[in-house]
Amino acid sequence: MIKVNHESKAWKIARVAISVVLVIMCAMTIVAAASGATYDVTIIDSERSVTISTRAETLTAVFKEAGIVTDNNDIIVTDKFVPGQPSTIRINRGYNVSVSYHGETFKTIGYGDVANVIKQENLEVSETDNVNFPLATKLSDGMKIIIENPITVEIRIDDEVITGDTYSSSVEQILKKFNITPGENDMVVPDYDTIIKENSVIEVKRVTYKERTAKETLEFETIYEDNANMYKGTTHTKVSGVNGKKEVLYRDIYVDGVKTDSEVISETVIEKAVDEVVVRGTKMPESGRFAVDVPIGDSDSVKTISNFTLPSQYKIDENLVPVSYKQKFVGPGTAYHTGYITSTGKAPQPGYIAVDPDVIPYGSKLWIVSNDGRYVYGYAIAADTGGFTWNGSGTLADLYMNTYNECVQFGRRNITIYVLD
Known part of the structure; x- marks a missing residue:
């Protein structure tokens, strides 16, 4: 009996030991199962392929572990991806491209190469069409694909x-x-x-060039000297100008055999020119006692014998010459004073002058100066007939003055009459 009991106790100890081993093995199995086994994932990214061993259970975790970044244009094919098992993931990268097709342009997201864009957009490309990239060219962002007719x-x-x-x-x-x-x-x-x-x-x-030389006149320049003792509008030539001579080298330009232009290559002075020196007066002319101011040039003015104000549409330059006029007469002028009504029925006054109406018609608007620069009669109107018309004196005009004395002082002198209108 004692022996039987001893064997029974040993068996019990053995059973306990076996149980402990089994518990430890189960625990190890559970830990191993909990930690997960590694598996291979192959990622095909366009032309690049990479394989990683991972325990990741999600696509995001796989990409993060592989260092792969995608955007909204990309297409990710996951039909062969099963977490925990050998898998394959394919990434089709999307690119922003523009397509010009037979003159019409549009934008799209393309994948792969140029040929794939043509296919995905259902574009018909004939044998005579030209595509600006080989069809196998891989896409890139901003690519411009042009398909055109000849x-x-x-x-x-x-x-x-x-x-x-x-x-x-x-x-x-x-x-x-x-x-x-x-x-x-x-x-x-x-x-x-x-x-x-x-x-x-x-x-x-076809453009060709030919060189040639020519002897030409070297024109003199005019230099002006002001003289306060001479009346404004008068001039005196102090030194007469003399032209010189020069030799000019030209290059003529021909287009398809026709001369179209010439350019100066060089100039050589053969004889120097002598500049002309002209003295011009700056003294203001004398005026009548009923004179009016008339603007001349940009900032000056002159007093005139005529009582009439120059209309604003007429301008007089600094040399007392109208900026524009229709006709000019030069000849002897005289002065007169009378109380009689003019031939046109107007009361006489400075500004109405006597003319030959066959030469200067009645009503003509005039500007008159003496050629010696001493008098500026000013703005006048042809309103009377001069006695010189019949006496053959050759007088150009008779200028009305306020007094007989003024007429005597004026005497007979050459005048210039500008017909304004």
């Missing part, structure tokens, strides 16, 4: 006309395509960098 260009050169088909490109590229190399000085119309987009004409104009 255009016909006409190239005119050396009296020849060359016609052919090409595609939208610069004039320079088109000329190269047709093996045309303009000379360094030749003109190309339109310019080399002009983009031809439709049927057009390109002209190559």
Whole structure:
């Protein structure tokens, strides 16, 4: 009995030991299961492929571990991704591209290469169409894909006309395509960098140069000296100008054999010119006692014998000459004073003058100065007939003065009459 009891106690100890081992093994199994096993994930990103070993259970975690960033344009294919099992993930990158198709332009998100964009947009590309990239070209952000019909260009050169088909490109590229190399000085119309987009004409104009010499006059310059003792409007030539001579080297420009321009290369003086020196008066003219101020030039004025104010539409320059006039008469002038009504029925006053109406019609608006610069009669109107019309004295006009004394002082002197209107 005692032996039996002893064996029973040993068995009990063995059973306890076995139980402890089993518990430890279960615990290890649970820990292993809880921590998860690694598995391989292959990520195909466009042309790049990478494989990582991971315990990640989500797509986001896988990408984070692989250092891969995507955006909203990208397409992620996950049909072969199962967490915990060997998997494959494919990323199709999306690119913002513009497409010009037969003249119409639009923007799209493209994937892969140029051929794929054409396919995804259902574009029909014929054998004669031109695509500006090879179809297998991989896409990139901002890419501009151009699909165009051929255009016909006409190239005119050396009296020849060359016609052919090409595609939208610069004039320079088109000329190269047709093996045309303009000379360094030749003109190309339109310019080399002009983009031809439709049927057009390109002209190559041959430009040549020829040099020549010519003997020409070297004109003298006029130098003015002011003299306060001479009346304004009068001049005196102190030194007469003499032209010189010079030899000029020209370069003549010919376009397609026709002379179009010349440019001066150099000038050589053969004989120097002598400048002309002209003395001009600055003294203001004498005036009558009923004078009015008339503006001259930009900031000066002069007193006139005439009582009439110069209308604003007429301008007198600093030399007492109208800026514009219809006609000019030069000849002897005299002065008169009378109480009789004029031939046109007007009461006489300074400003109404006597004329030959066959030469200067009644009503003509005039500007009158003496040629010696001493008198500015001013703005006048032809209103009377002068006695000189019949006496053959050759007088040009009789100017009305306020007094007989003024008439005597004026005497007979050459005058200039400008017909304003």
